[in-house]
Amino acid sequence: MKTRPYLWSFGLGLLALVGMLIAPYMALVYADVETQMLLAQKIMYFHVPSAFAAYAGFFLVFVFSILYLWRRDKRWDIWASCSAELGVLFCTLVLLTGPLWAKPIWGAWWVWDTRLTLTLVLWLIYVAYLMLRSYSEDPQQSAKFRAVLGIIGFLDVPLVHYAVKLWRTHHPNVVFQERMGLPPDMLTALLFCGMTFLVLFAAILIKRVSLELARDELDYLQAEIQDRKTILGQVSEE
Amino acid sequence: MGEDTSAIVLRGVAKRFGHLTALQGIDLDVPVGVTLALFGPNGAGKTTLLRLISTLGKPTSGRMAILGTDTLNAPEQVRSQIGLISHQTLLYEDLTARENLVFYGRMYGLKDTADCARAALDAVGLLDRQHDRVRTFSRGMKQRLTIARATLHRPSILLLDEPFTGLDASARTLLSRMLEGLRQQGRTIVLVTHDLQQGLALSDRFAILNRGRIVAQRTSADVTFSDLETLYETAIQKGR
Amino acid sequence: MPPFFRHVFAILWKDLKTEARTKERLSAMCFFAFLVLLIFNFAFRPGSTVMQSAAPGIFWISVTFAGLFGLTRSFALERQNDCLMGLLLTPADRGAIYLGKTLANLLTMIFMETLLLPLLAVFLNIALWAHLFRLLLPLFLGTLGFAAVGTLFAAMSMNTRLQEALLPMLTLPVLVPALLAGVESFQAILSGAPFSEVVPWIKLAGAFAVLFVTACLLLFDYVVEE
Numbered sequence A: 001m002k003t004r005p006y007l008w009s010f011g012l013g014l015l016a017l018v019g020m021l022i023a024p025y026m027a028l029v030y031a032d033v034e035t036q037m038l039l040a041q042k043i044m045y046f047h048v049p050s051a052f053a054a055y056a057g058f059f060l061v062f063v064f065s066i067l068y069l070w071r072r073d074k075r076w077d078i079w080a081s082c083s084a085e086l087g088v089l090f091c092t093l094v095l096l097t098g099p100l101w102a103k104p105i106w107g108a109w110w111v112w113d114t115r116l117t118l119t120l121v122l123w124l125i126y127v128a129y130l131m132l133r134s135y136s137e138d139p140q141q142s143a144k145f146r147a148v149l150g151i152i153g154f155l156d157v158p159l160v161h162y163a164v165k166l167w168r169t170h171h172p173n174v175v176f177q178e179r180m181g182l183p184p185d186m187l188t189a190l191l192f193c194g195m196t197f198l199v200l201f202a203a204i205l206i207k208r209v210s211l212e213l214a215r216d217e218l219d220y221l222q223a224e225i226q227d228r229k230t231i232l233g234q235v236s237e238e
Numbered sequence B: 001m002g003e004d005t006s007a008i009v010l011r012g013v014a015k016r017f018g019h020l021t022a023l024q025g026i027d028l029d030v031p032v033g034v035t036l037a038l039f040g041p042n043g044a045g046k047t048t049l050l051r052l053i054s055t056l057g058k059p060t061s062g063r064m065a066i067l068g069t070d071t072l073n074a075p076e077q078v079r080s081q082i083g084l085i086s087h088q089t090l091l092y093e094d095l096t097a098r099e100n101l102v103f104y105g106r107m108y109g110l111k112d113t114a115d116c117a118r119a120a121l122d123a124v125g126l127l128d129r130q131h132d133r134v135r136t137f138s139r140g141m142k143q144r145l146t147i148a149r150a151t152l153h154r155p156s157i158l159l160l161d162e163p164f165t166g167l168d169a170s171a172r173t174l175l176s177r178m179l180e181g182l183r184q185q186g187r188t189i190v191l192v193t194h195d196l197q198q199g200l201a202l203s204d205r206f207a208i209l210n211r212g213r214i215v216a217q218r219t220s221a222d223v224t225f226s227d228l229e230t231l232y233e234t235a236i237q238k239g240r
Numbered sequence C: 001m002p003p004f005f006r007h008v009f010a011i012l013w014k015d016l017k018t019e020a021r022t023k024e025r026l027s028a029m030c031f032f033a034f035l036v037l038l039i040f041n042f043a044f045r046p047g048s049t050v051m052q053s054a055a056p057g058i059f060w061i062s063v064t065f066a067g068l069f070g071l072t073r074s075f076a077l078e079r080q081n082d083c084l085m086g087l088l089l090t091p092a093d094r095g096a097i098y099l100g101k102t103l104a105n106l107l108t109m110i111f112m113e114t115l116l117l118p119l120l121a122v123f124l125n126i127a128l129w130a131h132l133f134r135l136l137l138p139l140f141l142g143t144l145g146f147a148a149v150g151t152l153f154a155a156m157s158m159n160t161r162l163q164e165a166l167l168p169m170l171t172l173p174v175l176v177p178a179l180l181a182g183v184e185s186f187q188a189i190l191s192g193a194p195f196s197e198v199v200p201w202i203k204l205a206g207a208f209a210v211l212f213v214t215a216c217l218l219l220f221d222y223v224v225e226e
Helices: A003-030 A039-071 A074-106 A114-135 A139-170 A184-237 B046-053 B075-079 B097-107 B113-123 B139-151 B169-184 B196-202 B225-239 C003-022 C024-043 C049-053 C055-089 C094-124 C129-157 C163-190 C195-224
Strands: B006-017 B020-031 B035-039 B061-066 B082-085 B157-161 B188-192 B205-210 B213-219
Touching (some): A039 A074, A039 A114, A039 A139, A039 A184, A074 A114, A074 A184, A114 C163, A139 C195, B006 B046, B006 B188, B035 B046, B035 B196, B046 B061, B046 B157, B046 B188, B082 B139, B082 C055, B097 B113, B097 B139, B113 B139, B139 B169, B169 B188, B169 B196, B196 B225, B205 B225, C003 C024, C003 C055, C003 C094, C024 C055, C024 C094, C049 C055, C055 C094, C055 C129, C055 C163, C094 C129, C094 C195, C129 C163, C163 C195
Parallel strands (some): B035 B188, B082 B157, B157 B188
8 A cells, every 4th residue: 555645544544534623623613603693603614614615626526627638647637537527516515505504594594695606507517527527438538528617617717706796786685785894713724724625635535535545556457367268268278 | 850751751650548558559650542452350449440540639748740740749730631531421411412522622722712613523423413412322322422532622631441341333433433543643641441452452561459559561562462461360469 | 891801601501402402490399398388387376467478488498498509419410430630621711610500500590489489378378469569679689699608518518528518508697698688577567667778788798798709719720620
């Protein structure tokens, strides 16, 4: 077993574990209770860091996709796919915690706020990325297609952001109000949770990629064994 | 690569699709004006090899030069010198014969597309049907039009992937005659065929492919048909 | 004319000629768009003001459905007889193939839209004529963005197991900015809003079109090569 990625993921995993143990303390105890939204606001400490992790994931998909198309090394495709998987996972968390936050505060499950809408569109783009993986027939071609989608999807992000923001300013929702600046203790808690989630993301990513690389190597070795068997079979025949 | 008289040169070419190796260790030298026949069972890699030569795909490893140009760097340059005839006709059914040829003429950058189209149609005996849609053509006529399409831009290299399959007798004769004519014009031809007899008769050299490797290469004139049959059988047996 | 553009126009001419002759894609698209328009009509109470304010959305949804259909047909044409291979064998730049196909799709969609707009005016009872001139630019830019992204993804989805079924899943999320721009600019124009309100949407549609025509042009190579 290759030791370096193992050490990285172990180290990061440990760090993430420590972070995740401290995070609830930071979120619930350290940070003050917000005056208007009260306890429900505490979801922010998991909602926003999940969003950090999701966007980090999608940015990585973009970078790895470019690297794959440039270098054609299968490993970049594996990194890209795993980043997309994790990105979708954290994106789903954002979309689940969003309504949980919105309902007690604004009385509706979904309020079409700018960031949540952007996250929804991103979720759709990257789920399509995962579907491309499932429904392709030729693995090499599939990798190229996904890389192209990974690039196009990310290029779209600023445009979607601008479009949704513009849309919201044209159709202001009386119920909803923009998030205001944060007092220092909440900011600290938020940043701490954000860092923890990013470390967690990295740890899981490395583990996932190692698994995928190992699986790929296994496939290769099995194909080799099959090849050698047939050759040996012929020799014994003669 | 130094082989100035060679139309097609492959050195250590391999093609892998994921874990599947379609071709390996391919060393091939086809001088200008030579007709090479490629024999081999299904799945041997003949079509893959042809696609590589036509620059439709890039080799996973190894080097390839067509007419002296390294294909990795400038495949577009050689494409205008290559014509391919495969199982599929590559024709647009709803355009007329003439329109198909004019389109391809434009894509190959021919200066006088109308005249070239006319000449090509005449050569395959389809001039009287030039304004008819390809959809109305018989299989033999479509095959003739395919030949016209592949030779329209007067390529110096012609690649044929089992062109005789499914042809009626008159189209077969026409194709054999055309190939003879092209040979005499000094074109380089690579012919993939299951028909050992026809392949041997039409070629200057042949190679037998099995499981992605070239297992035999000979000059056609040195070999009789029965020799070829034996050679083919042994080559296949060895690989199994 | 540089060879790149000669190839673009050759492919454009081929696609349009085929379409003019068979009319199968165009007629199906127009009919499809009209059907969607009708179905949306049934979703609303006849003559209600809600329907009128929903008109831009209904229009762009009809265009989207019909457009997706047209896109898949565009590459089905090349799948037949392996014609795509024929195109790849030529010395033409792959970007030229992309651009030719995109322009053909664009023109086909615009043709369909010119037939759809009067139907929209009739069924939803909107005074379209007065605003027609101002609608043209957002219409063109929105359709161009649609064709740019859609052509690339259509080439991709044809090679998957799901084929055309995958196309909407790939294309629609990415098209959100262009569709929003189309709907909102139509909305603003039809409600008589000052031009300053329409401008940001037009700029968005334009940015989208330019960015994606360029990006897809460069990436098309990777989608079609072996």
